[in-house]
Amino acid sequence: MxxxxxxxxxxxxxxxxxxxxxxxxxxxxxxxxxxxxxxxxxxxxxxxxxxxxxxxxxxxxxxxxxxxxxxxxxxxxxxxxxxxxxxxxxxxxxxxxxxxxxxxxxxxxxxxxxxxxxxxxxxxxxxxxxxxxxxxxxxxxxxxxxxxxxxxxxxxxxxxxxxxxxxxxxxxxxxxxxxxxxxxxxxxxxxxxxxxxxxxxxxxxVRGDVFYPSESRTSVVTKKPVVINPRGLRAYIHNDVFFGAIALVMKEYPQAKVLCPAMKGSPQVQRWLERFGLEGEIDLLPKVSRAQMATLFQSASIVVSPSTHDGTPNSLLEAMACGCFPIAGDIESLREWIVPGVNGLLIDPNDSGDLAKAIIVAIENQNLRESAFQINKQLVREKAxxxxxxxxxxxxxxxxxxxxxx
Known part of the structure; x- marks a missing residue:
């Protein structure tokens, strides 16, 4: 052709x-x-x-x-x-x-x-x-x-x-x-x-040769939860809500690690960190390669996508393929992939409290994360x-x- x-x-x-x-x-x-x-x-x-x-x-x-x-x-x-x-x-x-x-x-x-x-x-x-x-x-x-x-x-x-x-x-x-x-x-x-x-x-x-679960993956994350927001800075991603939620989560789990690719050096992000008292608490990373993103997903237990406009985010599917538990904005397109309480959680992307609650639920509910992992692995294999x-x-x-x- x-x-x-x-x-x-x-x-x-x-x-x-x-x-x-x-x-x-x-x-x-x-x-x-x-x-x-x-x-x-x-x-x-x-x-x-x-x-x-x-x-x-x-x-x-x-x-x-x-x-x-x-x-x-x-x-x-x-x-x-x-x-x-x-x-x-x-x-x-x-x-x-x-x-x-x-x-x-x-x-x-x-x-x-x-x-x-x-x-x-x-x-x-x-x-x-x-x-x-x-x-x-x-x-x-x-x-x-x-x-x-x-x-x-x-x-x-x-x-x-x-x-x-x-x-x-x-x-x-x-x-x-x-x-x-x-x-x-x-x-x-x-x-x-x-x-x-x-x-x-x-x-x-999703390229299965790049995005797959780590062999050392564990379902026990309460000792040091790792949360990743892979969406970067976009007009329709509510990162202010995300950082507000992380501030609430860290009151309960101060040992949590938060990864934010494509946010390093942003004055807007720095203002949010100052606003929510998170200076020095977040791993702000530069834009990364596909292989590097896969490694980050493999190290994380929870992926967050606080969007108000979306189709099917490629990064969300890639994170799910790597074993991350998905938490995303409750919008029509994402309901095609996520059944709340079954293979992920959907939240009000304008509400930091709602997002924080969902992250804490995911951290504390090992059975939910493990069940979601098995469902999402099959879902990505069949549809993506x-x-x-x-x-x-x-x-x-x-x-x-x-x-x-x-």
Whole structure:
């Protein structure tokens, strides 16, 4: 197959998906709206910048003391220090207002590439802004659009222009990929009328050779509980609630260890630590590689995701595969994976007390954690195994373009 992906070349989620087809021997072309250098054997790679793409792009210089190998350097690079004074919500708001102004020009350049490459499929991975640019380019070949966790609930309703562009993307899409059934339902409300749909994890699933339980894993965690929040700084993650909850947990379990990847050096995080009296109590880490994240998950007993907008978080599935007990925001998409009190807990993501209570329940209830571990191990194996998921995706592509079976 000749495949053209419109995807963020910095995104581990997108690259994990695309890598499968590169390894499968397909002719893979990638267009990124953000400066990047993906370490993949691509047939061609193009950057079509949009407004702010250079500002939000990761700087080329990486922390080689923290990462190993070129691929990991590309996947997890640091943001420009000057942007740290802006909160994720402010950065997101700026993009909603100004990025749409540059999409027409970007779509014209994309259309030229599509005409030159003549792909069997164009797959835009995410609605803002890849799906928007893809729909404006109006390719003659089938257009698949992936919906990522907060495309409909956070981005689409943010401005009049964002609403219009989201609706156009849904009307132009020939096929749809979502990572939860909630977004499939919402897609219909935003104008998608097609019959070709696929619901699988956004990154293509969990790689079992990377994310798996440690051999030294123990179900006894009350002596020194290890809690990890892998979500980093995002507009829809309530980290203020998280740190407020940790302050309450540490009154009961002062020996608890808390791991926070991708939060080191953030002035906003430092303010939260000062506010809740947690200075020196939290392990703030830089962005880490996939292998390093797996090691962190294997060392932890509880994973926390205090989100108000989400599809199926890839990091949550990876943590569950490593044996972490999941605690997440009580939102529709996560109820597709977690049954409260059975294989995890769902909480009010705006309530530190509710989250603290859930963490303490998880720490003190060994039987619940062990039962959840067994359920989640099977759940991930059945619904999120990378090879199984991507094999389904390949068949979905072939059916869409009526590609003959080799």
């Amino acid at each position: 000749r495949l053209l992906f419109i995807a963020d070349g910095r995104s581990p989620t997108a690259l994990n998906w695309i890598e499968y087809f590169v390894g499968n021997g397909d002719e893979v072309h990638l267009v990124s709206l953000y400066p990047s250098s993906p370490n993949l054997d691509l047939a061609s790679f193009h950057i079509i910048p949009i407004t702010f793409s250079k500002v939000v792009a990761s700087v080329a210089k990486t922390n080689h003391q923290q990462m190993n190998g070129r691929e990991e350097d590309i996947r997890y690079t640091q943001r420009k220090p000057s942007l740290s004074i802006l909160t994720p919500k402010i950065r997101t708001t700026f993009r909603h207002w100004f990025v749409p102004r540059s999409l027409r020009e970007a779509s014209a350049k994309l259309r030229e590439l599509i005409d030159t490459i003549n792909p069997d499929i164009v797959h835009a991975m995410r609605i803002p802004y890849e799906g928007m640019v893809g729909s404006l380019a109006d390719p003659k070949t089938p257009l698949i659009i992936s919906v990522w966790g907060n495309d409909f609930t956070l981005h689409a309703p943010s401005t009049k222009r964002m609403r219009a562009l989201t609706e156009q993307a849904m009307k132009k899409a020939d096929a749809l990929h979502t990572d939860c059934y909630k977004d499939l339902r919402l897609a219909r409300l935003w104008g998608y009328t097609g019959k070709q749909t696929m619901v699988v994890p956004g990154s293509g699933g 195994d990378y090879q199984k998921v991507m094999s389904k995706v390949k068949q979905f592509y072939k059916a869409l373009i009526k590609y003959p079976e080799q």
